[in-house]
Amino acid sequence: MSTGKLPPAADGLQLNFCKTLACRNFGLSDKKFYLLQDTDPSRPSLVCRECGAFPPLLNNHAVMDEYLRLKAQDSGNLAACSTQGCPAHGLPVLTHREHYHAFGYSGERQRYRCKHCQSTFVDKWSNANPKIDVQQKLLGLLFTGYAVREICRKLAINPKTFYDHLDQIAARCRNKLASVDARFLQMATNTPLASSLVPLQPKSDNGVMWLTTGDAEHGYILLQNINYSAAEEKPDHLADVFDASSRLMPDAFHPNGEIHLQKSSDLLTQVNDKYKEVLSRSNVEDPYTRPIRVDYPSKGCLIRPQYTAYAQYLRLKELLESWDSFTLYLPQEPLMRSAMMSIFKERLMAQTCHPIYVEQNAHWVEGSAASNIDIMLLSWWRDRWAFTQEGTAAKAICHLGRETGSEEAWLQDASTQVVYQYQARFHQHFRSLIDEPRRRLRPGGLLPLLDIFRAWNNLCNQNSEGITPAQALGLTRHPYTLAHLLA
Numbered sequence: 001m002s003t004g005k006l007p008p009a010a011d012g013l014q015l016n017f018c019k020t021l022a023c024r025n026f027g028l029s030d031k032k033f034y035l036l037q038d039t040d041p042s043r044p045s046l047v048c049r050e051c052g053a054f055p056p057l058l059n060n061h062a063v064m065d066e067y068l069r070l071k072a073q074d075s076g077n078l079a080a081c082s083t084q085g086c087p088a089h090g091l092p093v094l095t096h097r098e099h100y101h102a103f104g105y106s107g108e109r110q111r112y113r114c115k116h117c118q119s120t121f122v123d124k125w126s127n128a129n130p131k132i133d134v135q136q137k138l139l140g141l142l143f144t145g146y147a148v149r150e151i152c153r154k155l156a157i158n159p160k161t162f163y164d165h166l167d168q169i170a171a172r173c174r175n176k177l178a179s180v181d182a183r184f185l186q187m188a189t190n191t192p193l194a195s196s197l198v199p200l201q202p203k204s205d206n207g208v209m210w211l212t213t214g215d216a217e218h219g220y221i222l223l224q225n226i227n228y229s230a231a232e233e234k235p236d237h238l239a240d241v242f243d244a245s246s247r248l249m250p251d252a253f254h255p256n257g258e259i260h261l262q263k264s265s266d267l268l269t270q271v272n273d274k275y276k277e278v279l280s281r282s283n284v285e286d287p288y289t290r291p292i293r294v295d296y297p298s299k300g301c302l303i304r305p306q307y308t309a310y311a312q313y314l315r316l317k318e319l320l321e322s323w324d325s326f327t328l329y330l331p332q333e334p335l336m337r338s339a340m341m342s343i344f345k346e347r348l349m350a351q352t353c354h355p356i357y358v359e360q361n362a363h364w365v366e367g368s369a370a371s372n373i374d375i376m377l378l379s380w381w382r383d384r385w386a387f388t389q390e391g392t393a394a395k396a397i398c399h400l401g402r403e404t405g406s407e408e409a410w411l412q413d414a415s416t417q418v419v420y421q422y423q424a425r426f427h428q429h430f431r432s433l434i435d436e437p438r439r440r441l442r443p444g445g446l447l448p449l450l451d452i453f454r455a456w457n458n459l460c461n462q463n464s465e466g467i468t469p470a471q472a473l474g475l476t477r478h479p480y481t482l483a484h485l486l487a
């Protein structure tokens with residue numbers, strides 16, 4: 001507990017500041033610019049003296065923890081130097097070859113030596129996959145929609161073996177993706193990106209959300225993570241933001257008074273309803289701080305979603321370092337907006353980053369031209385929205401950096417549809433697995449499936465012209481088959 005202080009910075013990372021771009025306190029963390037209080041929990045802890053904004057406090061160390069956890073999950077199994085403190089520590093051979101020498105073989109596997117610390121290590125995934133036959137059958141059945149117990153019966157394996165295979169397949173997929181991802185970051189520098197957020201298991205109410213970011217035109221998915229950690233345990237009490245465990249959610253939800261938002265067919269009403277829902281949260285960045293029912297997973301721990309979003313955008317910042325500028329389309333959700341505005345504050349001030357809210361109704365046809373544009377300032381934040389309507393079709397955009405002048409083009413081009421379609425396809429393909437009664441409270445088993453699905457989507461999944469997202473971006477020449485993923 002602490003009065004009148006900001007949570008301390010972590011490794012130079014301080015995310016507590018005014019997030020109103022037009023305010024002169026934007027991005028500044030000197031506490032003299034703010035009113036700070038922690039005696040009345042019903043009032044904001046931090047209020048900007050200049051513009052009155054009340055950004056929720058964040059534990060910077062916890063953001064860092066979540067970022068490192070995410071990074072380890074994505075690249076933990078890739079061959080890399082493992083010497084603590086070595087300049088090449090954790091840099092995969094696949095994408096950072098300049099740090100390593102090939103150093104003979106260990107059996108059939110390639111051995112490498114680190115140029116800095118001379119340590120040697122083996123690339124576990126460099127040999128031919130000895131289990132390719134059974135794993136290819138397993139994947140084929142999984143993608144055809146069979147339940148786990150049916151697959152086990154057909155292949156005469158037990159569930160433990162099934163999940164072991166799944167983990168190994170996921171590791172191979174991450175390995176395959178690492179080099180194509182590196183090419184994406186070198187070659188797709190003008191591609192607009194999009195983020196999307198949906199429940200991982202739509203029928204479960206288990207509190208696990210799934211955040212993805214990828215290319216907005218062809219649907220090449222770059223980053224995805226869920227606000228769930230299988231390896232940690234849920235805390236038994238609500239921790240305040242100064243506590244190191246503040247990123248972990250206890251099982252303490254209040255369903256009384258829960259309001260189910262019906263999406264209005266009128267887009268302006270829908271956007272306004274969303275702002276009302278956001279202001280009913282005690283923390284505007286955390287959808288779980290309003291009356292809501294959550295059936296807490298029976299194992300592992302839920303992560304506060306803002307830490308998930310900040311961690312993903314920290315990863316994005318690191319990946320996009322060499323991009324001169326970028327555009328990111330996102331749904332109207334302050335959870336992602338705040339993460340975006342905080343992580344990319346320098347780019348926002350330099351106008352080299354364009355975060356744009358996009359909402360549209362079911363009648364909108366992708367790529368339609370926008371006519372009759374109405375500009376409206378909405379909600380407490382006075383967000384500047386541009387609406388267009390043609391018959392029953394409606395679409396709206398809002399540039400979070402408050403840039404103006406390109407509304408017509410943004411209304412036509414901005415879209416989060418392909419990243420949402422990616423998630424919808426996952427739900428469709430693996431419905432029987434995702435909705436298994438036992439699985440609903442055990443989301444951990446779906447983690448390897450997410451890696452496998454990202455690889456399949458990016459490298460194997462062909463559109464009506466027979467082109468995969470990786471091909472459309474010029475990253476690969478041919479569609480991969482399941483056998484390619486496993487080789």
Ligand SMILES: [Zn+2]
Nearest residue numbers: 018023048051
């Ligand atoms: Zn301010």
Ligand SMILES: [Zn+2]
Nearest residue numbers: 081086114117
């Ligand atoms: Zn080294």
